[in-house]
Amino acid sequence: MASATSSISGLSSGLDTATIIDQLMTLEAVPQTRLKSRLTSEQSQVATLQSLNTQVAALATQAKELAKASSWKVFSATSSLTGLTASASAGALQGGITMTVDSLAVAHRLTYGSTAALTDTVVTNGTDVKLTVGSTTTTLTTDGTLAGLAAALNASGTGVQASTVKLDDGTYRLSVQATATGAAAAFTLTDSTGADLLGGATVTQGVDASVTIGADTIHSASNTFTGVVPGLDFTISSAAIGQTGTITVAADSSSATTKVKSLVTAINTLVSQIDTLTNYNATTKTSGPLSNEGSLRELRSSLINALYPDDGTTMADLGIQTDRYGKLTFDEDKFTTALKADPDALATRFTASGTAGYANRLATVADIASSSTTGTITASITGRNSSIKTLQDSIDNWTDRLDLRRTALTQQFTNMETTLNTLNSTASWLAGQISSLPGWDSLNSSK
Structure with missing residues (x-):
């Protein structure tokens, strides 16, 4: 907000009052600066949580796909x-x-024996022709010429394609072929009376493969x-x-292997990100930006623990287990061997309903965290957004207070400069009056 009062910077005092005011305002604004820093931190954390939430939701989708029996029937x-x-x-x-x-399947074709110029009349007994495909007869109107006949056939939408081939003598031969192969696409082409065109054609019969x-x-x-x-x-x-x-x-064992490998990679990527965001870094001696997010640590544990069903078994026999760093490892050879040995049994380990199936267990964990309405990460984002609004309101209030404070300081320094200017003017007037008194000059000269 611009100040309503302008200062007269140091005209009488010789002080740089504008700089003094700026320095005083910097001190006054320390609480607001701290609020802005907190706001930036909260906004950054919300952005990080949103990105993480998107990845968890994607993992849920990936797991649900592997929970479908069709994903294993490849x-x-x-x-x-x-x-x-x-x-x-x-x-x-x-x-x-x-x-x-x-x-092989062959397309039905009529290759006409007689040739003609494109402008020659080839349709007799009027200009209409009859095209019969199966039991359906279509009457086509032409201009009677060879070119017009070919154009009408191509525009008819009846499943035939006509072409005119130029020969060495400059005349053209008409060829008409079904656009589809097979016996069912066979057709006949006559004039309006049922007579052959151009003296008849050699028929290449359409046949099925x-x-x-x-x-x-x-x-x-x-x-x-x-x-x-x-x-x-x-x-x-x-x-x-x-x-x-x-x-x-x-x-196709390679398809299932690729899908499971991709799932394990997605889990490990997510776990690594959670570790970076929540763990203490001994090298930098700093905690992760989301070290206070207990829900993320819980999510990390759940992602790994989903590997183990309630019956106490593991997925190690399928090549999936944890390492000493708390991440998953995937032995492709072991998995492929198990898949080839009994594909249905292996698929069931993933697709079984409830907590019995690994893919369903994993999807449930991911949904609990990323649900758009009840997800734990969603709840954290909502809470932080509420904090952001509160911080922004406080910052806005501070802005109003600081604007008023700057206006007050500016007015005070302006008043000071005005007063000093008045005093200086008065002193100059008094000095002038004194110097004009009788004998003042001789008094000064005798000293």
Whole structure:
């Protein structure tokens, strides 16, 4: 706040009153400065707690994902043939399936024998043509020319694609092909009376892809087969035609291992941060900025103790245990071996409900800390935000008090300068009066 009173800095006293006032105000503002320091500290701690809370919430999400049975039903599919690729999804069964690749899917095509210029009339008996796909006939209106016919077919949205190929003699040949492969996409194209266009076309019949599994021949409109085997899709290509190969479906241990390793890393990262924030540093001889947050120490203990279920067992046989620093270690080889030996039993150790499942125990610990309504970290943030408001109110009150104090000091020094100026003027007047008295000069000269 600007002062309502201006000072006359040292005009009469010779003092730098502005600096004196600033120095006095610095002393007066010491309590407010302390409050500002506390405010900055509280704000920094709230920001740290918010960041920590976000990480704990992310850990809860990560743990809940591992608590789902679907997270452990991850399979990979491999093929013995170059031209046969496969992918496995939820619901796939472990094992192998052998098949012979018979044929690829082919798109239905009409290749017209006669050629014409793009502007030649090729549609007879009017300008309409009839396109029949299955039992559905669509009437298309054209301008009768070869170019107009191709354009109408391409704009029809009926699942065909027309092209005109320029030949050496400058004429064009019309080719019309189904946009989808398979027998169901076969079509016919005639004029309005049912007569062939351009004297008729060579037909490349649309056919389905086929494979033989055991005694059965399986067909697909495309080269990708879906739903033939639950949870397994496979695609064939020309490289596999006539060959017999095997698709093997197996549990993808690397996926589960990666997820658990990531979880352990996230826990250790969180534990390290809590240690830094709450422990005493013997080197710097300072305590962490959140050393008074008992809830964080409790969270740290709970994150590690979640490793142990109520039945007194541990996760050490799965390669997860604690080290001498109170952090987790993860033995990938041991975990992978246990997973391959009995994937269902290992998954249950994580997915079992309540306190029986490690992932659920961990998720519960993280939720207790990070819940947006009842979380212990959330409560701490709320309490500190309340303190911040109180501190800010006190700082604002001090600002008003200090503004009033500066105004008062400025007025006092201004009054002092004014009084000194008046006294100086009076002294000068008196000196002038005395010097003008009769005999004053001779009196002074006789001394």
